[in-house]
Amino acid sequence: MASSEQNVSQWNQLQFAPMNSALDVGFWHRLSKKKLEEYKLDDSPKLISGYYYNGDADGLPSRTSLDFNSFDEPVQCPPHCFPSHGTLLNFNTLDAFKSCEKKTELQKISAMIWTDITSGAALKDPSLLSRFLLLTFADLKKYHFVFWFSFPALCAIDSINVAKTQRLNQCFSEEQIYSLQESYDALADQHKGLAFFLVQKQDDLLTVFQLSDWDLLPDKSQVMLGFCDPCTLDQYPGWPLRNFLVLAAYHWSDELQNVQVLCLRDRTREGVRTTDHSLVLDIHLPSMKHLNECPKCVGWEKNQKNKMAPRKVDLSASMDPTRLAESSVDLNLKLMRWRLLPSLDLDKVAQTKCLLLGSGTLGCNVARCLMGWGVRTITLVDNSTVSYSNPVRQSLFEFEDSLEGGKPKAQAAAERLKKIFPGVQATGLSLSIPMPGHAVGSSEDVLEQTKEDVAKLEELINAHDVVFLLMDTRESRWLPSVIGASKRKLVMNAALGFDTYMVVRHGLKPPKKSAITEVAGTSVDAAAVEVSDEPKPLMAEKDSLRCIPGEKLGCYFCNDVVAPGDSTKDRTLDQQCTVSRPGLSMVAAALVVELLVSLLQHPKGGYAAADTSAKDDHLTTSLISPLGLVPHQIRGFLSRYHSLLPASMAFDMCTACSPIVLKHYEMEGFEFLLRAFNEPHYLEDLTGLTKMHADTDNYDVLDFSDEESIKSLE
Secondary structure, rough: OOOOOHHHHOEEEEEOOEEEEEEOOOHHHHHHHHHHHHOOOOOOEEEEEEEEEOOOHHHHOOOOEEEEEOOOOOOOOOEEEEEEEEEEEEOOOHHHHHHHOOHHHHHHHHHHHHHHHOHHHHHHHHHHHHEEEEEEEEEEOEEEEEEEEEEEEOOOOOOOEEEEEEEHHEEEHHHHHHHHHHHHHHHHHHHOOOOEEEEEEEOOEEEHHHHHHHHOOHHHEEEEEEOEEEEHHHHHHHHOOOHHHHHHHHHHHOOOOEEEEEOOOEEEOOEEEEOOOEEEEEEEEOOOOOOOOOOOEEOOOOOOOOOOOEEEEEEEOOHHHHHOOOOOHHHHHHHHHHOOOOOOOOOHHHHHEEEOOOHHHHHHHHHHHHOOOOOOOOEEEOOOEOOOOOOOOOOOHHHHHHHOOOOOOHHHHHHHHHOOOOOOOOOOEEEOOOOOOOOOOHHHHHHHHHHHHHHHHHHHHHHHHEEOOOOOOOOHHHHHHHHHHHHHHHHHHEEEOOOOOEEEEOOOOOOOOEEEEOOOOOEEEEHHOOOOOOOOOOOOHHHOOOOOOOOHHHOOOOOOOOOOHHHHHOOOOHHHOOOOOOOOOHHHHHHHHHHHHHHHHOHHHHOOOOOOOHHHHHHOOOOEEOEEEOOEEEEEOOOEEEEEEEOEOOEEEEEEEEHHHHHHHHHHHHHHHHHHHHOOOOOHOOOHHHHHHHOOOOOOOOOOOHHHHHHOOO
């Protein structure tokens, strides 16, 4: 050991190699996920972890590494690495990052280290000596990150003097070095991450002890301080030694004024272990027991220009574009939930499988709006091709899609959705939907094709949670309305006039008794759904707005007193096409999607009672769904910029959802449907509409079109 009488003034000041940060891309991925899903606007300190390694080759800098696992508890440390406890301050704005009282934040960490030293906690857990502070700002729109590291080191000692710096093999024999390795390995197996330790010289052996064993060592003059050194420089120890020396000076300076420090550098190269490049320092250790308060602290990391300033990293180019899109497209939704709608269940929306029947003006806009809400499974169905007139009004098509006869609409729309966002599972299918009033005929081939089309439609509706009816004609909506009602699927309907629109959610039939099923995103017990025909109050007096329960609401056809027929027969071009003001489809498409999402957030889902605009009560009523009202219908008049929220009961003679129609469909299947397609008055006879007409010969029963029925409300 160095002599205590040696002239300390002739010694040189000990210098330390600074610690550097090394942040893996996985760390930024995890921070982004934490920010969006957990931290949100919370900028309070968060505990994280890092680690450093002491087996690097010469020339590599000392570094503390952070990776994907830095946020996990307990701390996960790779083999032959040593833990470092971190504090993360992630700011919500760049200005907040810049204006942060960095000196104050660093003092907080240094106070933690000082408390651990003076209380003796660091003697029991020496890893508490290695701490870091990380300030960050994450721009998750561009995936740009600004950060600044600090590795706090207490400056209680004005200067630490070193008399000699030697290699380990210059101070000890091979036998002693071997005994050191064996003793360290045995203790490290019991105490993972053993970065700081004591070394006792005795009988030509070097034995390793924990710091807490200090009082058990018989001859303090033969004790060395040891630490696993991440530095690779020939003359200088690594940064972790600084706080270790402060601990030793505070607790042991009376017995260790001049002491040797072992900077253990444990390498394995080509299968051979060596510690020969480890350093042994002879230092003078002044006393610190007189200090009663936390000393000042240093440790801010310099940037690439060797200046005291933060660093920047741009990961937008290095991140997988698809993953980047997946995490970015929902940013608006997650930001919405942070401040405005903390109860918003985005997972329920994302997991909802949507079937869009019709890929034209309404279908394209509905699909875009669904993607904006985070829906990931969208299936589009249509039987037509893109024409030259389509791209300017139908937002998923381009001019090239209309060339050479035009691409199939559904497939072209699905392909465009995946180009817009690769994470969406979009499928396009060409399918003709059989319709009442459009006779199938008796040809065997035609019958077989019609049967296949019906089976395919049934399969599609069964595989999805929500069915959107977005077709041009009234009669094309009949078959999916019947199937949707039978299979208890939520059916959303949007129809356009010239300057009027109607959005309606079909009433959701109660599930069969003694069954628990998943309907419209809500687990429903059949026994809990009222199916009695006994007259009961439909609403509570204190909440007069909600007038009809969801299971008693009508469908698209419930207000009609005639069966759907061929609406294109003997019609001029303007009557065959949906002639509407260009902005109308965007309004209706947005409303039908917003209504769906409001239903998904409602605790009763599709069984939610209908909100109405009677007496303008909808402006003051309490909201059950976090997104607002859940009306049965929205009828709008663009020329007046006005809308109504009517509601209507299910019609017991409805040609689509009445009990008699559903009973025949479920019992007879395709044979029932075939009669409905081929026989013009079959549905009216079956439901009793024919008899009702006969009983009302003294009244004029009008067959309203969609547009006329909407206008009649003005």
